[in-house]
Amino acid sequence: MISGDKILMNYRYLLNKFAWALLTIIFVIVLNFFLFRVLPGDPARAGLRDPRLTVEAQEAIRARFGLDKPVINCFDSLNPLKIGNCAVNPLETQFFIYVSNLLRGELGISYHSNRPVVDILGERLWNTILLVSAGQILSIVIGISLGVVAAWKLRTMIDYGALVSSLVAWSLPTFWLGIILLFIGSRYFGLPIGGKMTPGAHFESTWEQWKDIARHLILPTITFTIIFIGEYMLIMRSTMVDVLSEDFILTAKAKGLHSIQILKDHALRNSMLPMVTIIALNLGFTVAGAIQIETVFSWPGLGQVFFEAVGRRDYPMLQGAFLILAISVIFANLAADLLYSYLDPRVRAG
Amino acid sequence: MTEMKSIESRNLHPAMNLRSAPVILDVQHVSVDFVSERQTPAHAVMDLSFMLREGEMLGLVGESGCGKTTLMLSILRLLPAAGRIVSGKIDFFERDLLDLTEAGMNDIRWKNISIIFQGAMNALNPVRTIGDQIKEAIVVHFPRTSKQSLAERIDELLEMVGIGANRKDQYPHQYSGGMRQRAMIAMALACNPQIVIADEPTTALDVMVQAQILELLDNLRHKLGLSVILVTHDLGVVAEICDTVLVMYGGVSAEYADVDSIYNDPRHPYTQQLLKAFPDLSRPKDRLIAIPGYPPQLNALPPGCRFAPRCPQVFERCNIEQPALYQLGPFHQAGCHLLSAS
């Protein structure tokens, strides 16, 4: 597609995007820290009193995370009316300890399972990626195709049919669709009722194991796909109609190209550009969808662990999961920006 | 009536012999409407006829909205969704283009008749290179061309219009406005068509570049034996390089003649007014005379002659009946009641 020309990356543009992503991540880190301390039920103290932890563990936590130290300079809680000791060394505040821990990859110990948060998140992350990828890829491919066809056959029955279906799909609550599909699937099609693998099963080979996982993936993936098809279809349709109204399409027609050739060689490239941005923006919704679908289907991913942590008031887990979720979205947005700048020659060549 | 002195010395090329040159495009009594859901159809072009011969450059002149572009798009059947060609024939080498299927039309498009759009700035795809888009024009009609020949041809075309061949891998946004127009011309010539339609190719370009482009078109025409329809509202340009002129007003043909007759013996009041509205450098003290009033609304047309509301020589019959076209000479027609012999 971009054959044979030198890739003149527009450095200023890239730098700008990187800087902005970094800034947002910093914001999220700060937000993450304060969020869990501002809210009632100061987690640090709550954690210390948490009966699930042994006394030794409590001591260790206190030392490691500096819970006896001031939260941040001048305040030893976040109540601004309490005037704290301003002579405190900022390097000894909880905030600093938190950040330095973070940079070392230390996210705390889960109150619930007594394991390091990072480990748990690491396992779960891959499960979520597996789940989300299948659904997203399917919905992107099908949604975009439908959008192209609907735009091409504007205002015909095909278009109206696609429009209505997409609007209905968009209006479905993700969790409800999951419930309905799970109900029908498990009752009438013998599909698994949840989880990633059949509990207690032994597998002869990796292939057998993967087949089992695949069976468990069917319903959640279908749910994911249906939910997102509507959105991609609608946006692709709208983008495509805009692109097909441009002057260069008339030029293509004047050159004697058929509709399909025009769609393929002119319209598609130009409308994929805005789609890339949309797909990136959708990642926020993907996270929301993942939380719901993992809950309904008991899929052991980030969403499920996040939700369980909420119920259990497992603050370190909650904090860690929230951070990972937010950072993934930010990174995905950044990746989309980079991809866009690579695809659009107007940006690339400056 | 008007003394445009430059006629004899207008170009270096000999005046065309309209009698002997073969006719390649014969547009006969073409009418085009624009339909809409809630209003009566707009009659954009009515009963329009003209001919184009091999090697001829026809100047199509008229105000904005008089139907020039619509007429041109009709030849290639590229009207927008609301356009309907409601009557007429368009004979290209004696085959009626309006009888062709879409596939047949696609074959003719660009290979035999190409078009340079008004505002070529946006007529190029911004995410593909210029060279690529020219290549596409060739490959669509000559799919077996070797890569070598393609590259050579693209280079040749770009050189012809004065763009260095080394710029073929650049994108439209890297070209200046004038260069993009020239690239469009290069692309329009890619398949060696018989007819090139140039729809106001110099709008929005500065005067120096305008002159270059028009000179380029004229030279190319003589070099390659092309026929050109030059759509413009600039009578000065027409005087310089065209062989024949079709003056349109409100969708109808006001006057259609060889260029000498138009300038030396204009018979339609609109043509006369147009000529007066253009400054003549040899007579700097003459006042510019603007034509008062506005062009007609195409779906609420006056019942008689379309120019009647603005015509300085209007009389009663003009508001009641549309004038017929009167043949004033072998290559001269005008549609005005003043010409009826009685």
Add this chain to the structure above:
Amino acid sequence: MQSQITVSGFGGFWANLKQNSMGVFGLIMVLMAIGMALLAPWLAPYDPNAPVKVTIDDIYAPPSPEHWLGTDDAAKDVLSNFIYGSRVSLTVGFFASFISIFIGGAIGIMAGFLGGRVENGLMRLTDIMLVIPDLPLAVVLVALTKPSLLNIIFVIGILGWTGTARLVRSQTLSVKERKFVLRAKAIGAGQFYIIRRHLLPLVLPLMVANTVLVISLAILNESTLSFLGLSDPTTLSWGQMLNFAFTRGAMSAGAWWALVPPGFGIVWVVLGCTLFGHGLEQILNPRLETHHLAVGEEMVAREDSRMTPGEIVELT
């Protein structure tokens, strides 16, 4: 793609709306839901709060003449719960979206009108809010404060303003450049005056269309948060009904009647709002939807009785 708001008064608006069947359909759907919510006491066969004597057979009882939609895990009539549930879902949706619209509108107007650093800063803020995923943040905020209806309304409200802000800002920017605003400034009109007299009348109609869509999102969000158990268990919204059904064995009991209706209600209202909102948008922002490939055989439309071509009269 700026809008031309050419709707002249309410009468013109109504005429336009009637021609837009999608918008009308959506409006009817929404009105039916609102009607059901308002007339709940008269429509519902049972009072959801009335205590019920429970035997094991009454839990998840299938639909019957006494209970058209069967009973739930607490032997309460599902149909009555459904009808009353609309009240909660709709109320939360409306109030939460009003908060979002207010915040978004204020930010949008300020950013568009004041420009400069203010606009820059506000737009950066909007970008950050857009990037941070909504649901996790909402879950955290609601869970760590007290799960209650008020909290949910508040949280959904303060997280849902970004779309409105962008829309209002771009509309403000385009209106700001229009002649009558420049003239008003030239004669010394104050900023608030300009905002009130000139800006708002042109921005508000678009905001109305946007509001409807924001409401639909708010209702979806409320149902999600309730399903996840973050709502007040005593107020039975549709999402809450689904939470109970799901966590209390409706699936294994095969009680589809406890699972389908609440979700159906949500889809009905959200779809109605979406259709109505899109219909409104089409009226306010009429885009002639066509493109170069939407052209067909109809272009050459010569009838057999062709128009008589004009004569050409010979003159000598």
